[in-house]
Amino acid sequence: MRLRTPLTSMALAAALLGLSVSPSAAVAPSVKGPGTFVTNGDRVHISSTPPRTASAHAWWTHVAGPGTKARVTIWLQVKAAKKGSKWHSVAKNSKNLKSGNGGSARRVVARKKCANQSKRQWRTMIDVDLIGVADTPEKAYTKAVTVKCGA
Template identity: 80%
Template sequence: MRTFLTSTALTAALLGGSVAPATAAPPAAKGPGVFVTNGDRVHISSTPPRTASAHAWWTHVSGPGTKAKVTIWLQMKSGKKWHSVARNAKNLKSGNGGSARRVVARKKCANRSTRQWRTKIDVDLIGVADSPEKVYTKPVTVKCGV
């Protein structure tokens, strides 16, 4: 196909005509720049009822994007697999994790069984293409079974 287009263009140029390209190259997409995905470790909430709790936020470093949808999944290990037991999402401006600029995930404890917990966090910049990567916090042992 490329040879045909090249031959057609060469023929048109030799005959004094002009040939427009079949498709224009797409403009270079702007990347998300640099941002940091943050989250604290799963812990027992200080406010009743007894719940496993964790927070997520993002910090802008450079590039476009002033707001992001931050999603956090609270995960508990059962056997050898991690299972999401709670999820929450919120549109947030960049911040340092203060209460106004973070999203929380909570799951009420059914008992005080010792379990492994972690969070999965996704930051999607609003109006800016970014990678599908997710961040996992370091697993911790918490006395909270569900």
């Protein structure tokens, strides 16, 4: 889960406009920060509908400030069984969404068909970009889980 604050948003907006950032720096009145919102997603799981796939969902929830729609992008990531392996993105999906609580109409899904039932570590990386509003580039990661799904 990720929270963006007005201070972080103002610093980003100032950087994008080439302004210096200091406690007394003024940001152009036309620049709007994202206010506060929460990035969220569920843990990777096996989809209840065939074929057997690793599946996860992402959404965002508005708390305060501007921004009514966002481009939500989710990457499904897997780690090979070998010790010291790195995370690899195996599926990606994006969708423009209104704020919501993760219900089927207000979330984006990423899926990857399982090649076998080998145990693998899975997680998602999620990015929320408010449409028409400057925001910061950080991404949220769901907790890694072991799922019987080899990619």
